[in-house]
Amino acid sequence: MEDDYDDDEPFIYRLNDNGTGPGLLIKICAERGWRLYQGYSGGEEKWNLWWRTSAFPAACYKALGDWQFMNHIPKGGSICRKDSLSRLLRCMRKIYGSIYDFSPPSYHLPLEYAKLVSECARLRRGEEAPGVVWIHKPVAQSQGRGIFLFRSVCEMRCGSAAVVQRYIERPLLIAGYKFDLRLYVCVPGYRPLTAYMYADGLARFGTDKYTLSDIHNPYRHLTNSSLNKTGPRYAECKDRIGSGCKWTLKQVRRALIGRWGVTEWLVWQRIRALVTLTLLAQAAGTPPAKNCFEFYGFDVLLDDTLKPWLIEVNLSPALASDCEADVTVKRPMLHELFDLLGLPMRHTGLALLQGPAQTTCSDDENASLPRPRTTKSPVVSAGRRGTRWRRRRTLPIHCVTLQPPMSDKFIETKEANGGRSSKSSSELSTDNSDEQSPSTASSDPPEEPCRYTTAHRKRLSSAAGSWGNGVRWDRAPGRTGQWVRIFPHVLPHDDQGLSEIAEFGS
Structure with a gap:
């Protein structure tokens, strides 16, 4: 995407390759004031969020700009294939033992x-x-x-x-009906792994009562809502379940309050551990990526001893709004997901993405944060004489930025008072990133600054641990709305991490 967007240009979202997608997702984007992508303009792809049902080609990640976001991480779908998931979990169990004993x-x-x-x-x-x-x-x-x-x-x-x-022959039943839990998980990155789980979710029921005497009736044993919608008893008002085949997670908790007892907290901690261990199984094979996130749907089954079992992981969980439970859970979930990722609300212009005014702070006030630069960064031009000043692009930010991102344009000039070339902001950023990633260090000598390419700027920003909109996932918030951080459990600077963990499932 072009570096010099006008401030009044809207936030553009793109759906798949043809502009079609779930109606609920389109409605949420419209509520946030976003506009649907209409094609190319001036030979550049002017979009900010690309939501795709399937994985992206590798070339899309290479051309990703600082203002662009995609809903898939490179190689982030390995756990979403049934055979690949089984192999990963089998391998992890051989290494780590019974801690991975949550898959049949x-x-x-x-x-x-x-x-x-x-x-x-x-x-x-x-x-x-x-x-x-x-x-x-x-x-x-x-x-x-x-x-x-x-x-x-x-x-x-x-x-x-x-x-x-x-x-699993002895699942937990409600009124004789089998059900599983659809839990929503967001992973903004695997390097380092940062994972959030939505505190609410869906319970999906079979539409015929469960029994092992009839294993060939799919409506007794399979809980897929797309399958049970075609069943003869879908619209029938069933005992305690009612019509349809979905509940919210809160309804399940109320129905099982007598059977959960004091073990409810333990059950949800086991589910959180199950999700985290599954994500860790593929973390080593996932390359670093910026401005990419993964939105998973975990299907978890509880047996009659309240032990959770992982059924499968969905790469693009359904966002249809077929019933009241769907709207109750998914509508606020999507809004809070975009808030978590730092995407704007009620946004009609890119100017609203800019961060707070940069002010010089003393080391005594905030010694842990780097001092923001408030002046334009001069860079010596090797190809022309004199000076040339360019407009600095506004800083992208939403809610949790702790360090201002680097500017995408570097200014070329010499200091008029001394005739010496001052050090550019790009060189300063490179010096600061040496401790985090040696591979991102600039190979150019300090006395010969040059114009950095977009790919180089992306590498430097990745070394700083921040997205293009300034969100720092190495300092991820413990909670945003009902999205609760499940990994890492506690950050070094997070004094409320343990309390956030204890809140989940309560």
């Missing part, structure tokens, strides 16, 4: 078909039960398509690549 045993077809047959035979010989139930999940399908249950390998229909898991 899994087998990848067709590679591990022989292992599955052997395990089925072993369980059949060692148990008096009529047979262990398994669930077959195609790797490349969603919304419950292609999922079925079976007891014998002979009943399994092999097709494309799939994951077969041990079925």
